[in-house]
Amino acid sequence: MSDSPFSIELKVRDYECDMQGIVNNAIYQHYLEHARHEFLASRGLSFAELTKQGVIIVVARAEIDYRAPLHAGEECRISVAASRPSPVRLVFSQKILRAADGKLMVSAEIITTAVNERRKPYFPKALQQLLDEE
Amino acid sequence: MSDSPFSIELKVRDYECDMQGIVNNAIYQHYLEHARHEFLASRGLSFAELTKQGVIIVVARAEIDYRAPLHAGEECRISVAASRPSPVRLVFSQKILRAADGKLMVSAEIITTAVNERRKPYFPKALQQLLDEE
Amino acid sequence: MSDSPFSIELKVRDYECDMQGIVNNAIYQHYLEHARHEFLASRGLSFAELTKQGVIIVVARAEIDYRAPLHAGEECRISVAASRPSPVRLVFSQKILRAADGKLMVSAEIITTAVNERRKPYFPKALQQLLDEE
Amino acid sequence: MSDSPFSIELKVRDYECDMQGIVNNAIYQHYLEHARHEFLASRGLSFAELTKQGVIIVVARAEIDYRAPLHAGEECRISVAASRPSPVRLVFSQKILRAADGKLMVSAEIITTAVNERRKPYFPKALQQLLDEE
Numbered sequence: 393m394s395d396s397p398f399s400i401e402l403k404v405r406d407y408e409c410d411m412q413g414i415v416n417n418a419i420y421q422h423y424l425e426h427a428r429h430e431f432l433a434s435r436g437l438s439f440a441e442l443t444k445q446g447v448i449i450v451v452a453r454a455e456i457d458y459r460a461p462l463h464a465g466e467e468c469r470i471s472v473a474a475s476r477p478s479p480v481r482l483v484f485s486q487k488i489l490r491a492a493d494g495k496l497m498v499s500a501e502i503i504t505t506a507v508n509e510r511r512k513p514y515f516p517k518a519l520q521q522l523l524d525e526e
Numbered sequence: 527m528s529d530s531p532f533s534i535e536l537k538v539r540d541y542e543c544d545m546q547g548i549v550n551n552a553i554y555q556h557y558l559e560h561a562r563h564e565f566l567a568s569r570g571l572s573f574a575e576l577t578k579q580g581v582i583i584v585v586a587r588a589e590i591d592y593r594a595p596l597h598a599g600e601e602c603r604i605s606v607a608a609s610r611p612s613p614v615r616l617v618f619s620q621k622i623l624r625a626a627d628g629k630l631m632v633s634a635e636i637i638t639t640a641v642n643e644r645r646k647p648y649f650p651k652a653l654q655q656l657l658d659e660e
Numbered sequence: 661m662s663d664s665p666f667s668i669e670l671k672v673r674d675y676e677c678d679m680q681g682i683v684n685n686a687i688y689q690h691y692l693e694h695a696r697h698e699f700l701a702s703r704g705l706s707f708a709e710l711t712k713q714g715v716i717i718v719v720a721r722a723e724i725d726y727r728a729p730l731h732a733g734e735e736c737r738i739s740v741a742a743s744r745p746s747p748v749r750l751v752f753s754q755k756i757l758r759a760a761d762g763k764l765m766v767s768a769e770i771i772t773t774a775v776n777e778r779r780k781p782y783f784p785k786a787l788q789q790l791l792d793e794e
Numbered sequence: 795m796s797d798s799p800f801s802i803e804l805k806v807r808d809y810e811c812d813m814q815g816i817v818n819n820a821i822y823q824h825y826l827e828h829a830r831h832e833f834l835a836s837r838g839l840s841f842a843e844l845t846k847q848g849v850i851i852v853v854a855r856a857e858i859d860y861r862a863p864l865h866a867g868e869e870c871r872i873s874v875a876a877s878r879p880s881p882v883r884l885v886f887s888q889k890i891l892r893a894a895d896g897k898l899m900v901s902a903e904i905i906t907t908a909v910n911e912r913r914k915p916y917f918p919k920a921l922q923q924l925l926d927e928e
Contacts, residue, residue, distance in 0.1 A: 421552035440866040464842040574732040686823035
């Protein structure tokens, strides 16, 4: 993989925090998804456009390690690196680092596949663009 | 574990569906969390009360397998079974089944731990109640 | 309007509560929307189906009065009554009552209209079913 | 009010869009809240800190006009201007403009009040900072 993977910066919004005063676990999955879609966009691919064209990318499995919690108002950096360990698997390795000190808050492996209209997995050519700089 | 684990039933709400017309991946994590908190409640434990008392239960790792997507208006059953594979680990094995036909939509292993005020892991006595019927 | 309007019951989920320990304001709008869509379903109309058929119902204005906050675990009843004060306006009068004591938590007027593909307002015949029992 | 009110810029995230392919109505309330909290921060006030100190700001009423919908990936600017039309009322006038062309998408009046521990309305001195530049 490239030395400096794609990343975006986000600031935690208060409504994303729960009664424990920290970002709710499900919200990190929103963050991770948003970073992946921005990664797609950086390679000229729109998730919304792909969906309209019938290229449905689905998450088959998510492995998420929660190391430390983000609090209201904190900023973080979310990285995305793509790999293709098997013909129809597209795997995104992602990290969420606290912007202030680079501390690792969350790491995740998101295993995805594209499916056709009958939900059969395949690898659309368009997604090759996510890998070609590795 | 008991033959018939704790479970709740939910109906998918339209706002939980995304532009693909299916339940967004992060929403399943909300469903799973809600089922766990209801499981706690069924054993006389309130997540909100525990939090107020300083018993902070955090998710350390989530492994979620997405088998098939739920659509708007569909009903599902979410099961919860707890185990304690190591002294400070409390693991919830969860399944989301489509109510109409019992089809497995999501399975998940949610590895949690309780932390004290300095975020040191420990096993509060109160949580023993989650295991005592095994 | 009918003496006993359509209503649904919901239980507040912990993840819907924010750092103040109460249901976040935006979540009530989700509750209100879900109740409206269930009201449509009770009259044989599916919001998802209507959308697919090109009958797009949009909220033009929302007036929401927050009287008292719901807390984690509380149950509520959400009522819906429809009226048509002008040719292309469909107005939903909604109330959220705490189930335990019937206390009014939220009242709302949701002013909607249906729009065609060029976003021109009109009144689809199908929506007449929402009014015919008045 | 000042000629150029406080504002923030946001980019719509895909998961904020619903099955109609547009930002869900409740999400705009999240956007509006986030902009208000950032406005507070710009005046040296932290919503989270205020809450911890027992200064609970609650929304009493929201009037939201939805003019046109935002789509996935679009950027918007959200403005905030505060006024105090009555002793215990703090009103935020907000607009959401599409960044690309300045088109008005949403306008809102958010009527808030601060409440003490017994939920009695009052006007905390700290909030004066939101008004003093008018």
